[in-house]
Amino acid sequence: MEVVNLTVIIPTLNEEENIGRLCETIRLLIPQILIIVVDDGSTDNTRELARHSGDYVTVIDRSNREIVGLTASIKEGIENCKTEYFMTIDGDFQHPPESLLDAIKCLLDDPDVIIGFRIKVEDWPFTRKLMSFTAQFLAHFSLRLRHRQIPKDVMSGFFGGKVEVFLPLLENNVLALKGYKLLFDILKILPRRTKIKQFGYVFKNREFGDSKIGKTQIWEFFKSVF
Numbered sequence: 001m002e003v004v005n006l007t008v009i010i011p012t013l014n015e016e017e018n019i020g021r022l023c024e025t026i027r028l029l030i031p032q033i034l035i036i037v038v039d040d041g042s043t044d045n046t047r048e049l050a051r052h053s054g055d056y057v058t059v060i061d062r063s064n065r066e067i068v069g070l071t072a073s074i075k076e077g078i079e080n081c082k083t084e085y086f087m088t089i090d091g092d093f094q095h096p097p098e099s100l101l102d103a104i105k106c107l108l109d110d111p112d113v114i115i116g117f118r119i120k121v122e123d124w125p126f127t128r129k130l131m132s133f134t135a136q137f138l139a140h141f142s143l144r145l146r147h148r149q150i151p152k153d154v155m156s157g158f159f160g161g162k163v164e165v166f167l168p169l170l171e172n173n174v175l176a177l178k179g180y181k182l183l184f185d186i187l188k189i190l191p192r193r194t195k196i197k198q199f200g201y202v203f204k205n206r207e208f209g210d211s212k213i214g215k216t217q218i219w220e221f222f223k224s225v226f
């Protein structure tokens, strides 16, 4: 494979059961890849295991940051990218690493933003489906009011794009830094002419470790919609 001008950003919070295997899997799939693990003060061995994977992994330790959260972490990851493109991926294998190859295929079209959308979800309970449906509905509504582009999954956590396109947008104060849906915040201010490419993926079940999504994140999302 040709050299890929892409950094994979993995936000983590206590992912010791997944992070080492995830970094190695990505490196095997895309041999020249660079990875940035943005860790929000894990109390397990996540940072050590990420560092141990090799010098293709940079670990950002956010233990002493004032604002913690997924959005603030991904923002810091993008700000530290040295490649033209970045892609974020969850640290728990729910976004299949193999789907990064589909994201890379999108690069051929020189997009500004790349978004993975779920073509299938493995075994979500009814309440989780309902939450997702309601959140998507509200987010669509909010984007429509703002006359913005509406891709298939407006709240995807599996997304990326050109670093130089994102950097100025990340400075906008519409960003809910304590929130967990950075893509949605970006879409609210993304210029309409911006080129978006999309790819489908199967959303897997979390194999190891616990979910960190709780009331705070849901509250931040509602604030962000209205």
Ligand SMILES: Nc1nc2c(ncn2[C@@H]2O[C@H](COP(=O)(O)OP(=O)(O)OP(=O)(O)O)[C@@H](O)[C@H]2O)c(=O)[nH]1
Binding pocket: 010, 011, 012, 013, 014, 015, 038, 039, 040, 068, 069, 070, 073, 089, 090, 091, 092, 094, 206, 210, 211, 212, 213
């Ligand atoms: N840096 C950072 N990473 C986080 C934070 N919260 C979650 N993460 C990571 O972000 C990714 C997604 O978080 P999850 O808890 O799996 O959220 P989710 O996938 O929406 O929920 P589940 O389907 O229940 O797993 C994982 O890699 C987490 O380790 C945070 O506050 N800071």
Ligand SMILES: [Mg+2]
Binding pocket: 090, 092, 094, 206, 211
């Ligand atoms: Mg998850």
